[in-house]
Amino acid sequence: MTVKTTRLAALVLPIAALAGLSGAAQAEEWTPTRNIEFIAPANPGGGWDTLVRTTSRVIQEEGLAERSFAAINVPGGGGAVAWAQIARDSGNPHKLFATSPPIILVPLAGTSRYDHTDFTPIARLITDYSIVLVPADSEYQDLNDLFAALEADPGLSVGGGSAPGSMDHISIAGLASAAGLNAAEVNYIPFSGGGEAMTSLMGGHVEAVITGAGEAAGQLGEGSQLRALGVSAPERMGGPLAEVPTYQEQGIDYTFDIWRGVMGTPDMPAEAVAYYEDLFARMLETDGWQQARDQLGWLDAYQDSEAFGDFLDAQQAQFSGVLGDLGLLGD
Structure with missing residues (x-):
């Protein structure tokens, strides 16, 4: 049962049961216990790198998280090298990566064995x-x-x-x-x-x-x-x-x-997903983010984990047709 489900259920239970549920809900709350590795699957200077460094800076400057977000560049294969590394770290709640259409396109072209379904959607953030x-x-x-x-x-x-x-x-x-x-x-x-x-x-x-x-x-x-x-x-x-x-x-x-967002390791715990969903939603409301967003010409396009996952499935269907038309669809 997720944190959100637990809270919703508590609203319809007798008041006498709330004390017991309160302790259980608090026990399910999650916060990072160490710094977060925030991966840009490319060299410095590109869109993933810009997203990672901008969000990390805003989160720190606005005091939104007790732990820092360490920007790490893992280039190669249009993202495939980083995805292979992240896929091996299943369940790690302290590792995130920036994502955009290549998470759909590169696997469809046959140059990565991993696609969006192998990872945990966290949130879509912006459109470029x-x-x-x-x-x-x-x-x-x-x-x-x-x-x-x-x-x-x-x-x-x-x-x-x-x-x-x-x-x-x-x-x-x-x-x-x-x-x-x-x-x-x-x-x-x-x-x-x-x-x-x-x-x-x-x-x-x-x-x-x-x-x-x-x-x-x-x-x-x-x-x-x-x-x-x-x-x-x-x-x-x-x-x-x-x-x-x-x-x-x-x-x-x-x-x-060009949409951009954040994903996590395979099988990331639901309580960690909820933490990051909330963190990025709060980040988008800050003055620091809005200033950076406007300077970069981005548009806010927030989706939570579930909506982002559905969006990624739809993108896969759409881009499959485009790549097929161009003769670029992999085996």
């Missing part, structure tokens, strides 16, 4: 969008310029911080398809994180990079070495991204939603 970046001095003035060049020279490439068949790849493939190109022919170059993809872009190794708008927001603006060609949001975003046109404004009817 994709953004296409070029060097500030690039000859491409808009998305149509870029895709005209890609069509004329299939050897030109677009980089991203996720594995083939994963989030950034799907995002640029869908965009290219909507722009009239054969999505399967887009020369996508995967990097181990958004930071490495940006370095490659500035080194002239790729024509453009597709990444999360939130992680790019702090690198744009006056004097930046980067310039944004478009964002996958249905309408213009605020803050430092206010001047970035949407794909639709450029005649390309396509949007792409």
Whole structure:
């Protein structure tokens, strides 16, 4: 019986029984007994890393938890290396990891034996969008310029911080398809994180990079070495991204939603899940979080563990069809 169920049952029992149940409910309450390992399954600089470090900082600064959240980067395989490590730590209530569409896409593409069903959903936190970046001095003035060049020279490439068949790849493939190109022919170059993809872009190794708008927001603006060609949001975003046109404004009817959330180890105890659900829900109400969220261009999209789990199942069904259409579905 979960903590929530116990409390609900107590409301309908005779008052004489409440004293006994009170002690039982308190016994089921859980708090961390050591610091929490909070894993970003990629190198520093990408969307998972940004989420982990931002939430950890806000939780600490707002005094929401007695134990600290230690950000740990475990790169490789578009997330698969970290997932394999976490899967071996079943039941550990002191280990969390940031998640987003690759937890669905990478297994569907056949490059991870673990998928979302192997882990414990904790909470969905935010929605972000994709953004296409070029060097500030690039000859491409808009998305149509870029895709005209890609069509004329299939050897030109677009980089991203996720594995083939994963989030950034799907995002640029869908965009290219909507722009009239054969999505399967887009020369996508995967990097181990958004930071490495940006370095490659500035080194002239790729024509453009597709990444999360939130992680790019702090690198744009006056004097930046980067310039944004478009964002996958249905309408213009605020803050430092206010001047970035949407794909639709450029005649390309396509949007792409990058949700991000938190998951835990397999078979995490229900009382630990309840603790983290409550913690992240309270975090979203703080001034510190709201300031960071707005600065990064994120939108709150909270779901508790149960709703998040249902959402992940629906995402798996949706992305299975998308990958199949692109010929990227694994065996």
